[in-house]
Amino acid sequence: MSNSSCVLSTTELSFSYGGRKTVDRANLQLQAGTLTALVGPNGAGKSTLLHLLEGRLKPSQGSINCSKQIGLMPQRAAIDWSFPITAQDMVQLGTPSNCNTTSANHPNQLLERVGMGAMGSRRLSHLSGGQQQRILLARALMQQTEILLLDEPCSAIDPPTREHLLRVMREQAESGQTLLVSSHDWGSALNDYDQVVVMDGQILANGTPDAVREKLSDMTCMMGSHCCG
Template identity: 85%
Template sequence: MSHSSCVLSTTELCFSYGGRNTVDRVNLQLQAGTLTALVGPNGAGKSTLLHLIEGRLKPSQGTVNTSKPIGLMPQRAAIDWSFPITARDMVQLGTPKKGEAAAADHCEQLLERVGMGAMGSRRLNQLSGGQQQRVLLARGLMQQTDILLLDEPCSAIDPPTRDHLLKVMRDQAEAGQTLLVSSHDWGSALDSYDQVVVMDGQILANGSPNMVREKLSDLTCMMGSHCCG
């Protein structure tokens, strides 16, 4: 895993909504082949920041700097799971027709990797929450981008599923992909990632898990008392 080169940075990035900055002067750097957690409470601006980086939102001010393609895995709540397609169809949604056979093979490999190899033919509405998260991760990986943003991939799932998804993400980082993962799961963020960014509109702390743990012991925590223990 290489941490030597910055593949994405933001400079004084802001986004205003309803008369206030939901993202307020965010300066962030991501190194190649790293797994970074973006941690904060609901309403902290995490999803907004991901959408700014990916390009679907335009900043009020500041810049996103990268020359690498960026993919996004959306929140499970943002998907209509009643849509009448299979898990396999979902993973391949938007895949170009060119190279269809190779894409189909890659889809099957990814379903296997996320633990859904035997369930590709199931309809989306037949899947549990954890299975839906696995399908979304496979779809994110299907994009094969240098940078992948993941919005709450481990929310509302059981610990074994969370651990499996974190291992898949870790393997991707080891292979050179750069991943930024939003989460409100403070405990696993400190133990599972290369870099932890704590956000509540602004960045409150940013660094290695140990550095962030020390930093937050000196801050008034805005995410509830459980996160500073």
């Protein structure tokens, strides 16, 4: 895909916390309408990078070039699921008042899309981990942003749920939304995504799954032999 379709780029983006540089001179480009996996080990800086791109954190150095709206689906662990609201309330929580709600992005329709159509009135505390992941995705879709960042949306869930969420994300990319998805699942990243970004503080590889697979096989992998498989 040509650079003319680039919707977000970073130049030498860095972030330091407690004297440690968690993101180190990251140069990244996201192309419009692509589904991109962001993979790396624990502590690689994936969540920090997503928070920098979304604006929750300010970089120590470098720049972000983006003129599009950016939304973020946080990790499930970052949410207080004892909050006394329903699944439908959660989908609408934080939605801008000027958000154009249509039949396609009505909370009930979004719950249906993620396989939670019968759970709208259920309290958050009564949902399983996989159900909570689906609620967070529906909430992220409700924001209608042109770029969507998802932090470990498929972690600790069963394979059928993971496949369902991947299908929803693929549909969003095919509709023109740009998605960047952090993950520990190397197999899925190299088989189910348009682009793959490999990160361990720095960005070690960035390209199509085939190009990344070839690059990893040619380099000394410092993140464990499984990442080169």
